[in-house]
Amino acid sequence: MPAPPVGVVGLGQLGGSLAAALVAGGRPVQGWDVDPGARDAAAARGVQITRELSGVVVLAVPLPAMAGALDDLAIAPDATVTDLGSVKRPVLESVGRALGGRYVGGHPMCGTERSGHTAVDPGLFAGARWALCLEPDTELPRWLRVAEVALAAGAEVVPVTAEEHDDAVAAISHVPHLLAAALAAAAAEAGPLALALAAGSFRDGTRVIGSDPAFVRAMVEGNAGPTAGALARVQEQLTRPWAELLADGHAVATRQQGRRPVRVPLERAALLALGRSGGAVTRRLAAFVAGHIPEDIPDDEVPDPA
Amino acid sequence: MPAPPVGVVGLGQLGGSLAAALVAGGRPVQGWDVDPGARDAAAARGVQITRELSGVVVLAVPLPAMAGALDDLAIAPDATVTDLGSVKRPVLESVGRALGGRYVGGHPMCGTERSGHTAVDPGLFAGARWALCLEPDTELPRWLRVAEVALAAGAEVVPVTAEEHDDAVAAISHVPHLLAAALAAAAAEAGPLALALAAGSFRDGTRVIGSDPAFVRAMVEGNAGPTAGALARVQEQLTRPWAELLADGHAVATRQQGRRPVRVPLERAALLALGRSGGAVTRRLAAFVAGHIPEDIPDDEVPDPA
Numbered sequence: 337m338p339a340p341p342v343g344v345v346g347l348g349q350l351g352g353s354l355a356a357a358l359v360a361g362g363r364p365v366q367g368w369d370v371d372p373g374a375r376d377a378a379a380a381r382g383v384q385i386t387r388e389l390s391g392v393v394v395l396a397v398p399l400p401a402m403a404g405a406l407d408d409l410a411i412a413p414d415a416t417v418t419d420l421g422s423v424k425r426p427v428l429e430s431v432g433r434a435l436g437g438r439y440v441g442g443h444p445m446c447g448t449e450r451s452g453h454t455a456v457d458p459g460l461f462a463g464a465r466w467a468l469c470l471e472p473d474t475e476l477p478r479w480l481r482v483a484e485v486a487l488a489a490g491a492e493v494v495p496v497t498a499e500e501h502d503d504a505v506a507a508i509s510h511v512p513h514l515l516a517a518a519l520a521a522a523a524a525e526a527g528p529l530a531l532a533l534a535a536g537s538f539r540d541g542t543r544v545i546g547s548d549p550a551f552v553r554a555m556v557e558g559n560a561g562p563t564a565g566a567l568a569r570v571q572e573q574l575t576r577p578w579a580e581l582l583a584d585g586h587a588v589a590t591r592q593q594g595r596r597p598v599r600v601p602l603e604r605a606a607l608l609a610l611g612r613s614g615g616a617v618t619r620r621l622a623a624f625v626a627g628h629i630p631e632d633i634p635d636d637e638v639p640d641p642a
Numbered sequence: 643m644p645a646p647p648v649g650v651v652g653l654g655q656l657g658g659s660l661a662a663a664l665v666a667g668g669r670p671v672q673g674w675d676v677d678p679g680a681r682d683a684a685a686a687r688g689v690q691i692t693r694e695l696s697g698v699v700v701l702a703v704p705l706p707a708m709a710g711a712l713d714d715l716a717i718a719p720d721a722t723v724t725d726l727g728s729v730k731r732p733v734l735e736s737v738g739r740a741l742g743g744r745y746v747g748g749h750p751m752c753g754t755e756r757s758g759h760t761a762v763d764p765g766l767f768a769g770a771r772w773a774l775c776l777e778p779d780t781e782l783p784r785w786l787r788v789a790e791v792a793l794a795a796g797a798e799v800v801p802v803t804a805e806e807h808d809d810a811v812a813a814i815s816h817v818p819h820l821l822a823a824a825l826a827a828a829a830a831e832a833g834p835l836a837l838a839l840a841a842g843s844f845r846d847g848t849r850v851i852g853s854d855p856a857f858v859r860a861m862v863e864g865n866a867g868p869t870a871g872a873l874a875r876v877q878e879q880l881t882r883p884w885a886e887l888l889a890d891g892h893a894v895a896t897r898q899q900g901r902r903p904v905r906v907p908l909e910r911a912a913l914l915a916l917g918r919s920g921g922a923v924t925r926r927l928a929a930f931v932a933g934h935i936p937e938d939i940p941d942d943e944v945p946d947p948a
Contacts, residue, residue: 445841504836512847517891518879528920530810535751537850541818544843573824585823614834
């Protein structure tokens with residue numbers, strides 16, 4: 337069985353980079369974008385521009401555009417639809433509700449503060465973790481088809497539920513955006529001297545809000561509950577004695593973790609347990625999925641607790 | 643009048659890089675470090691290793707070692723002593739009290755999460771802002787001598803008081819360290835899945851606490867009052883509506899500010915006003931200081947408010 341075709345809706349930084357990565361791997365990719373400039377740039381990279389998409393259809397549009405992303409497109413009735421949105425419960429409730437078992441939510445943990453088709457990079461996904469949702473009604477063969485696309489782009493696949501995903505990214509992505517904004521706004525309040533002295537630690541701490549604030553707003557507001565909870569946990573940390581807090585934060589930021597291969601049965605509970613343990617399905621799986629669906633995943637990996 | 647000799651006490655990342663930058667500019671540099679490895683590395687770069695230092699003596703040791711940095715060294719009686727410590731009031735009260743008008747506090751806004759003589763980089767100061775303290779009793783000719791050294795290393799000099807400096811760095815350096823630690827510790831609390839999904843925004847937001855936690859602790863505890871105040875201002879920002887906060891933070895993080903040359907009389911109040919406005923004394927001043935002290939600084943620069 338050949339790998340299914342891939343259709344990418346939205347050819348900005350994420351969608352354009354995914355299309356470029358797959359084209360670079362010799363795979364036929366179709367795509368569409370409402371912006372003619374993005375369509376032309378993708379066409380120049382070898383993407384077939386069309387509104388008729390089939391196989392694995394990837395919605396790579398900003399969150400506010402997600403619910404209407406398929407309007408005016410002709411999607412094959414048996415297509416599997418996935419997305420790259422940075423929150424998963426709202427997309428599951430909008431796009432997922434309409435598509436039922438054909439929808440598999442996804443979120444590659446990459447991208448930069450840049451956006452649009454001029455920020456396309458075929459290497460964007462190399463080594464990145466790509467969260468892929470396994471809900472109770474997700475059809476496993478469709479999940480595997482999307483996983484294969486993520487692996488083909490160079491990413492590793494982390495099996496999650498939408499709820500687990502949204503809680504996790506609140507802590508490691510959405511709260512960092514709010515902290516960065518608060519840090520920058522407070523520094524501006526401190527005055528021009530403070531901003532003139534701002535160097536490495538300030539630039540690192542605020543880089544993430546160089547992103548389009550409309551995108552960031554949609555992200556944190558689309559995940560308001562988990563983000564508020566994660567922010568409260570950061571504020572609780574800030575009440576600890578500084579010496580203790582700094583030692584713990586240093587240990588987390590500099591931890592070195594080995595990895596070891598494990599054998600995980602290809603079923604939902606086991607895959608989700610792999611994700612919860614910090615593990616991921618690695619690229620070596622791809623050949624199996626493209627050919628047939630094996631009983632076990634032979635070489636996914638989890639962090640070594642030793 | 644030739645540029646005065648420079649003696650560097652502590653040849654780790656900052657001191658070793660300063661010595662290397664000056665040597666690269668053809669200037670004789672003396673230096674000392676309690677660690678024979680650091681001495682050997684500096685000697686190999688052309689630093690004359692000696693305990694007898696004169697001219698501008700730069701204390702480039704960690705904050706806890708600052709008060710005893712001159713023990714066992716022979717410092718010329720007319721030497722000007724400066725330091726590179728990341729807080730200025732405590733050093734002013736310890737080193738400064740003993741030295742009186744011969745002490746000029748300094749703090750170059752550079753350095754990385756690495757430390758030690760293996761992290762030496764002669765380009766470390768290129769383009770960096772270097773805060774230099776002008777207290778009521780600071781002797782201006784000594785301040786200018788230290789400024790000339792900072793400029794010779796490639797930095798720009800920001801005139802400040804120790805108090806202004808400590809308030810400013812609380813907002814743009816010390817609080818970012820605490821936020822990074824709290825972010826990392828809270829993410830670890832969220833579990834292995836969250837850490838496995840951690841990508842760019844988390845790495846940027848926590849990079850700064852890769853630094854030795856003992857150094858970071860000395861820094862924030864040595865500036866506890868201003869840091870607590872700046873942290874409270876960040877927490878106040880975090881109570882704002884997210885959309886507003888993100889828009890403001892984005893505007894600060896992405897601001898583009900032009901610069902224009904201004905003429906500033908060489909006297910304390912005018913220099914401090916330059917610093918407060920976000921301005922800096924730039925390298926073009928160096929030739930004047932090495933030769934003679936001009937009445938006006940002709941080409942320092944302030945940000946263009948337009």
